[in-house]
Amino acid sequence: MKSITFLLPAVSLLAGTATAFGCGPCPPTIPSPLFFCIESIPTVNSYDRAENLREWQRLTSERIPLADIEQAVYKDSREKFLDYYFKDIPTDNKFYCYLINSGDEDIVSMLRTAKELEERRAAASSPWYYPNQRNATPEGADYRDIIEECRRSSASKSRLRDRYGLQVVRALFASRCYHDCVEYYDSVFAPMPDDNLMKRMASRYVAGCWSHMGNVERADTMFALGGDVLSLSMDDRVAFMAEINPDAPQLIDYVRYMASDSATMMSIVPVARRLAADPKVKNRGDWEYLLAYFGDRYADDPRAASRYVRSALSHNFSNSDLRDLARAYRMKLDAKRGDRSRLLADLKWIEDKCDLLNPDADEWVRILENIVYVDLVPQLWKKRDYATAIMLCAYADYTGVTDRHIWVWDSDNCSEIVTPEEMRSDEKFFNWTDYRTLSFQMMGSLTSGELIKAYSRMKSSTPLYNLLRRKMRADSDFYHELIGTLALREENYSRAVTYFSKVSPTYFRTMNIYKGGYLARDPFAVYPGRWEVCGYSDWKWDSESSRERHPLPSADNAKLNFARRMLAYSREMKSAPTADRRAMARLMYAIGRRNSMEECWALTQYWRGSYIGLFQPCFDVWGDKERFYERNYGFLYDYDDTVGHKYTEGVYDKEIREAMSMFVTDDARAEAEYVLGNVRTVIYRYGSTPAAARIRASCDNWKDWV
Numbered sequence: 001m002k003s004i005t006f007l008l009p010a011v012s013l014l015a016g017t018a019t020a021f022g023c024g025p026c027p028p029t030i031p032s033p034l035f036f037c038i039e040s041i042p043t044v045n046s047y048d049r050a051e052n053l054r055e056w057q058r059l060t061s062e063r064i065p066l067a068d069i070e071q072a073v074y075k076d077s078r079e080k081f082l083d084y085y086f087k088d089i090p091t092d093n094k095f096y097c098y099l100i101n102s103g104d105e106d107i108v109s110m111l112r113t114a115k116e117l118e119e120r121r122a123a124a125s126s127p128w129y130y131p132n133q134r135n136a137t138p139e140g141a142d143y144r145d146i147i148e149e150c151r152r153s154s155a156s157k158s159r160l161r162d163r164y165g166l167q168v169v170r171a172l173f174a175s176r177c178y179h180d181c182v183e184y185y186d187s188v189f190a191p192m193p194d195d196n197l198m199k200r201m202a203s204r205y206v207a208g209c210w211s212h213m214g215n216v217e218r219a220d221t222m223f224a225l226g227g228d229v230l231s232l233s234m235d236d237r238v239a240f241m242a243e244i245n246p247d248a249p250q251l252i253d254y255v256r257y258m259a260s261d262s263a264t265m266m267s268i269v270p271v272a273r274r275l276a277a278d279p280k281v282k283n284r285g286d287w288e289y290l291l292a293y294f295g296d297r298y299a300d301d302p303r304a305a306s307r308y309v310r311s312a313l314s315h316n317f318s319n320s321d322l323r324d325l326a327r328a329y330r331m332k333l334d335a336k337r338g339d340r341s342r343l344l345a346d347l348k349w350i351e352d353k354c355d356l357l358n359p360d361a362d363e364w365v366r367i368l369e370n371i372v373y374v375d376l377v378p379q380l381w382k383k384r385d386y387a388t389a390i391m392l393c394a395y396a397d398y399t400g401v402t403d404r405h406i407w408v409w410d411s412d413n414c415s416e417i418v419t420p421e422e423m424r425s426d427e428k429f430f431n432w433t434d435y436r437t438l439s440f441q442m443m444g445s446l447t448s449g450e451l452i453k454a455y456s457r458m459k460s461s462t463p464l465y466n467l468l469r470r471k472m473r474a475d476s477d478f479y480h481e482l483i484g485t486l487a488l489r490e491e492n493y494s495r496a497v498t499y500f501s502k503v504s505p506t507y508f509r510t511m512n513i514y515k516g517g518y519l520a521r522d523p524f525a526v527y528p529g530r531w532e533v534c535g536y537s538d539w540k541w542d543s544e545s546s547r548e549r550h551p552l553p554s555a556d557n558a559k560l561n562f563a564r565r566m567l568a569y570s571r572e573m574k575s576a577p578t579a580d581r582r583a584m585a586r587l588m589y590a591i592g593r594r595n596s597m598e599e600c601w602a603l604t605q606y607w608r609g610s611y612i613g614l615f616q617p618c619f620d621v622w623g624d625k626e627r628f629y630e631r632n633y634g635f636l637y638d639y640d641d642t643v644g645h646k647y648t649e650g651v652y653d654k655e656i657r658e659a660m661s662m663f664v665t666d667d668a669r670a671e672a673e674y675v676l677g678n679v680r681t682v683i684y685r686y687g688s689t690p691a692a693a694r695i696r697a698s699c700d701n702w703k704d705w706v
Contacts, residue, residue, distance in 0.1 A: 030373045031366035035329045036293040038256045044204065044228050047249055049074070051197050059107070059159070060098050068095040078115035110153070110160050114167055117146050121174050143171040154188065162198035165189060169202040178209035194225075204228050229254040242271050247282040249318040255290060262298050269294055276308075288312035289326040296333060306333045324353070328367050335375035343376075344464050347395070354399055365399055372396035373438065378632035381442075386450060387457035391468040394439035398471040435512070435606055439472075440482075444606065445637040448486035448495055455479045477507040481559075488563060488596060489604040493570060496563035505556040518602035519558035523595040524565070524588055526677045562603055566592050583662035587672055590655035597648045667691070 053066045056073060072081060072095045083089055084096045085108055091097070099108055120143065147168055154164035165188045172181035185206045189199045207222035208231075216233050223231045224244035229251060234240055241251045255272075258264045269291065276287040289312040295305035309330045317323040331346040353364035372392050380389035443451055458465065473479075480502045487496035508514055569592070572585035596603040656676075663669045670686035674695070682692050 031369050033363060033366040033370055035325055035332070035367070036256055036289065036297075037259045038253060041230065041253060041257045042250075044226075044230070044250065045201075047227060048197060048201055055197060056095075060095065060102075060104075064094045064098060068093045072096055073111065078112060078119060081115060082112060106160055110163055110167075113146060113149060113153075114163075117143070117167055117171055117174075120146075121170070124174065143175050147171045147175075162189075162192060162196055166198045166202045169205045173205040173208060176212075178212050181209045182206055200226050204231075207231065224248075227251070236267075238268050239271055242275055246275050246278075247318070249283075252283070252286040252290070252318050252322070259290070259293065265294055265298055283316050283318045285312040285315040285317040285326065286322060288315065289317075289322065289329070292326070292329065292333070296329075296336075302333055302336050306330070306337060306339075309333060328364075328371070332371045332375055335371055335379065338379055344467060347464075347467060351399070368399055369396045374632075377442075381635060386442075386446060386454040388464075390439050390442055390454060391458055391465060391472060393442055394437065394472045395468045397437035397439050440606075441636060443479075443482055444486070445635055446486065448483050448490055448492060448499075451479070451483050451486060455483070477503050481507065481511075484559060484563070485604060485606075488559065488566075491566075491593070493563045493567035497560065497567055500557075500560035500563055503560075508556055508559070513602040513606065514556075514558075518600075521595075521600045521602075523562050523592050523600040523603060525595075526591065526675065527595075527599050559603055562592065562596065562600075579662055579664045580668035583659050583664075584668065584672060586659040586662065587656065587675065590652055590659060591675070593655075594648045594652040 049070075050066075053069050053073070056069045057064055057066060060069075071093060072084075076084075084091055084093075085099055088100070098104075150164045150167040150171065154161050154168060165184075168188075169181055169185055172178075172184060185202055189196075189202055192199045194200075203222050204226040207219045207226060207228065210216075210222060211219035211231075211233075220232050220234065220240065221244060223229075224241050227245060227248035227250040229237050229241055229248075232240060238251070238255060241248060241254075245251065255268055258268070272287045272290045272294075275281045276284055276291060278284070281287070288308045292305040292308035292312060295301045295308060299305075309326055312326050313323070313330065317326070327346075328350065331342070331350070334340070334342060334346075350364060350368050352358075354361050354368060358364065373396065377389050377393050380386075380392070443454075446454065458469075480499045484496045484499035484503065487493070487499065508519075511519075513519055566589060569585040569589040573582055573589060576582045576585055660669070660672060663672060666686050667689050670682050670689035670691035673681045673686070674691045679695055682689070682695060686692055
């Protein structure tokens with residue numbers, strides 16, 4: 001298509017997504033965020049990393065950002081670390097600044113040794129590794145110097161004793177000195193409390209030693225105590241971990257990874273119920289949330305799910321992110337049950353999560369969209385609370401696209417990224433977002449009378465509406481133009497004139513159906529051959545430029561002018577003084593009506609084109625897509641099924657036959673045939689009429705026409 005300036009904004013009725021394609025319409029999509037499940041299990045060491053960074057912060061200074069500590073401790077090589085400390089290289093990293101200014105050689109020495117050990121272990125694990133000494137084993141390296149150094153430091157430096165002890169355990173394990181590793185761990189770490197991070201990290205190495213030495217039972221116990229679920233040897237890891245270490249964050253994450261499988265969830269539920277009821281379990285919120293998710297997702301019991309999730313939020317969770325997801329899921333369950341008592345507070349809370357400064361903002365936008373599109377809107381629509389449904393939908397629509405970059409595809413299938421600033425300042429993209437939203441499609445599915453009532457209510461002041469209104473179109477032109485268009489679709493031309501008269505010509509010029517030339521077509525002209533095609537996708541004239549279309553005297557007011565003429569024809573059909581005038585009015589009315597649905601579709605619609613489906617929720621966890629659409633969004637106005645050639649062709653043929661039968665004089669019949677483009681009929685049947693004379697005078701080669 002050459003002329004897609006209109007087609008991009010008007011046909012891409014996407015619900016909150018950030019992609020549009022040139023030849024739409026693209027069906028709306030409902031995101032399916034992972035409310036409870038996770039797609040991958042974090043590595044066992046990743047759980048210790050955040051805690052270790054906080055430990056380093058406690059050992060040095062609370063004012064040092066964790067990111068600076070992570071860069072120095074985990075990311076920088078030993079060589080780079082030492083260069084910063086000894087060569088006085090300028091740096092903004094506050095951890096390095098602290099070490100340099102404090103001269104804390106204990107920490108520098110410890111980190112140097114740990115990084116050297118890590119480099120040797122990495123080199124030994126490489127498939128290209130060859131030992132320097134002939135008697136060295138190919139799987140390991142000679143760590144004796146590191147072991148001795150760390151043993152001495154562990155015995156003498158109490159502040160870092162546990163950290164040096166961990167390095168000894170790691171070096172002994174890498175050397176495959178499993179007996180020595182176990183003995184050292186028992187002698188050094190036994191007096192330390194079980195919540196000591198270094199002890200927990202060292203215990204996993206010792207568990208590996210027991211496994212290598214054939215004591216699988218003891219190895220499993222230590223793996224469980226260390227939170228290493230994946231290293232357990234038995235099949236039912238969840239039940240074993242629940243007995244040994246139920247509060248390990250690794251356990252609930254392992255369950256979340258398995259939660260997409262219904263059979264696995266069924267086997268886990270008894271364990272979850274026992275842990276949720278045990279007051280000794282520290283993170284009971286985790287397990288009650290699991291039961292809530294299971295109750296809603298698999299047991300189809302949203303009431304029980306609501307009870308569990310409310311109870312979960314009164315208990316501890318293993319991490320704050322899971323608590324946030326539980327609150328979002330409570331919001332979803334409330335919406336599903338029709339309980340909106342907490343909706344305002346929940347929207348304010350989730351809006352903060354969608355802030356662009358939040359690294360997880362996109363996922364929280366997806367969560368908001370899912371709750372609104374799947375649960376809130378369908379319920380409200382069934383209750384005929386159109387105002388709240390539209391405003392909530394618009395709230396989600398605009399939260400999903402506001403201030404985000406958007407891909408736009410042009411007619412040559414080239415793409416560009418449009419920034420929010422360009423969307424607001426470039427006339428080419430004006431109204432682009434507004435006409436692509438699901439909320440606009442919903443408003444376009446109402447009658448004009450229903451939208452008038454809904455719009456009036458949408459302007460009322462309530463705490464909820466005041467919150468929602470901040471992200472919506474507030475200008476009256478937007479709503480009055482849509483109401484007028486719906487009235488045209490309904491043949492309520494009196495109402496259309498009333499509302500189009502309230503819309504400024506400037507607003508009409510910003511619409512892409514205007515800029516694309518679609519309002520420049522003459523709705524009272526006959527287009528031979530074009531009314532005989534089988535499908536809209538075959539309309540080759542859609543690629544014509546606006547210069548090739550029938551012009552109107554004033555395209556600025558095309559909809560208003562059309563409504564006025566149709567209103568005049570409707571009155572003349574009944575009250576004109578002669579039968580000929582009544583017949584001509586009926587004929588012109590029929591032509592205008594059919595054109596407004598087909599050739600001049602921009603008068604009653606906002607897009608025309610072929611598409612895969614009007615509404616396609618892209619999620620595989622909510623059941624059959626078609627069933628979901630029919631049950632929840634069957635009310636959406638389907639342009640292809642609601643108005644088409646079969647319907648308008650039948651109406652047109654009937655009206656034209658009845659109008660033609662009403663003419664009395666030959667002059668009037670000739671004028672009617674001329675309007676219909678039947679030149680041959682005018683010349684041969686009504687040759688003495690003024691219409692025939694006009695045809696003969698209009699072209700030297702008029703005989704070629706007939």
